[in-house]
Amino acid sequence: MINLQFFPSREIAFYTVKLFVTRSLAVLVALVLILMTLDLLGESGKILKVEGNGDAELWRYVMLRLPLLAARFLPFSVLLGTLIAFAGLNQHSEVIAMKAAGISAHQILAPLIVASLAIAGLTFVFNETVVVNSARAVTAWSDNDYGPVPADSAISSNVWVRHGGDLVRARYIGGTGARFHAEKLTIYEREGGILARIVEAERAVPEGAGWTLSNVRIYDAEMNLVRRQPQIRALAGVEPEQFTLARTDPDLVDFFTLRERIAQMERAGRPTAEAEPGLWHKISSPLSTLLMPLLAAVAAFGLARSGHVLLRATIGMALGFAYFVADNFSLAMGNVGAYPPIIAAWAPFLLFLLIGETVLIQSEE
Structure with missing residues (x-):
């Protein structure tokens, strides 16, 4: 008998969401720590070269860079975390047990989509309140060769x-x-x-x-x-x-300030080709976490004994990488005015939403 509910049982929903969140968080922490270490190794010499700089300035640099790295690699971490969770579920035949109980692939994914939506909302708030301030501060500091910078929150x-x-x-x-x-x-x-x-x-x-x-x-x-x-x-x-x-760098100002500056630029007759795609991308970028469970779902469905789990996980990773490449390319084309701003920000998201849904249907069959 087919289960017609949108979600599976509460126990299954909490179980899959727990796997999804913990794996994604573990990947994010590992990636950020590794990349922060490499980044600090490259910049520590420049920081300590300035007279008066010491350990406090190194820690300040770490505190400023950590939010930027976390925001940049969160979607990729969600992709890898979902792949790890799905591969484990598949290898232990838990997906087969769920499907035998009448739960469809879309019902298995539904709790993860809801969790991804919550992550996207938190990411947007985090980007607009923490990341832009850190980006502005570290940019001003690096432009001054890590010397003293005037204290001003809007610098x-x-x-x-x-x-x-x-x-x-x-x-x-x-x-x-x-x-x-x-x-x-x-x-x-x-x-x-x-x-x-x-x-x-x-x-x-x-x-x-x-x-x-x-x-x-x-x-x-x-x-x-x-x-x-x-x-x-x-x-x-x-x-x-x-x-x-x-x-007007979209990465250095929050959504509402950027929208106000675009209006000022339009009144002044200045080009807004770079700013407008960045405005829309502030919304579409956090929502990219919704795509990751869908693109990684190819690793969950299919028989584990066929020996193709690694291949399907590789396909899911390739789809995620392709999305990031397409997103950056589209945004670059929007910045030079080749694409309309809305198309530049949203076209990759909608395209890979359709691709992910198509792959999911084919995998389930």
């Missing part, structure tokens, strides 16, 4: 703006509204395409129609001399939004 680093024929670089920008400021500002003034002066300021604050620059160092290329002034006025007509919109 962005290495921002370039064009002002007429001049180029302006701010090592850091931070604050909002009246507290907006730029640190270590450099103005490359050009005349007829030739560098005429380099103006360096420790701090710049917008006031009125221009900016007030403090602790200024001016190099005159024509006179070949350097002058220092405590304060000057410069950058007339440059708005703070030109700095905030000059570098």
Whole structure:
């Protein structure tokens, strides 16, 4: 008799979800520890090279990088964890026992899909509250060669703006509204395409129609001399939004801030080709965990005694890798404007959802 319920029994549901979650978590912890060790080995020399840096800075780097590695490799860990769980269930004939009880493949997968949806929701919250802040901090720190960075929760680093024929670089920008400021500002003034002066300021604050620059160092290329002034006025007509919109990296800002900046860029007539796919990808990326049980299900169904468990597990892993490749490729095409933003973010997800469902039906038969 066929069981027409969407879920199997409560005991089976809790049992499969427990296997799924524990295996995925174990794989994630192992991957993050290995990758964090390799990453720290590569960066520790750069960190300790800076005078004043020590063990505390190494631990700070680890704390900043751990959320980034966990968020990046969570879908892959879910894929491997599901493959390990399904391979074990198959080898011990537990899948055969479930199917003999009238439980279909979709009913076996249903609790895992629900658990994956919960993981996707937690991942989205984690990305928007922890990962973006860690990414912004570690990016600003590495851009400064692991030297001291101004303390500001909204800081962005290495921002370039064009002002007429001049180029302006701010090592850091931070604050909002009246507290907006730029640190270590450099103005490359050009005349007829030739560098005429380099103006360096420790701090710049917008006031009125221009900016007030403090602790200024001016190099005159024509006179070949350097002058220092405590304060000057410069950058007339440059708005703070030109700095905030000059570098809009979706990985460094949360969903709602990114959506607001895209609206500002559209009002300013600036291209949004890179930002819009990143906005949609903030939703589709956590939801990729829903695909992993479906893509890995090929390892669960079929006779274990046929000797093809390893082959089916390899096929499931290959499908997961193919999804990650397709997702990165589609996002890259969206960033250059070749794909519409929604297509760039969602097409791989929908494509592999259909592929996974097709493979599941064929495997069950």
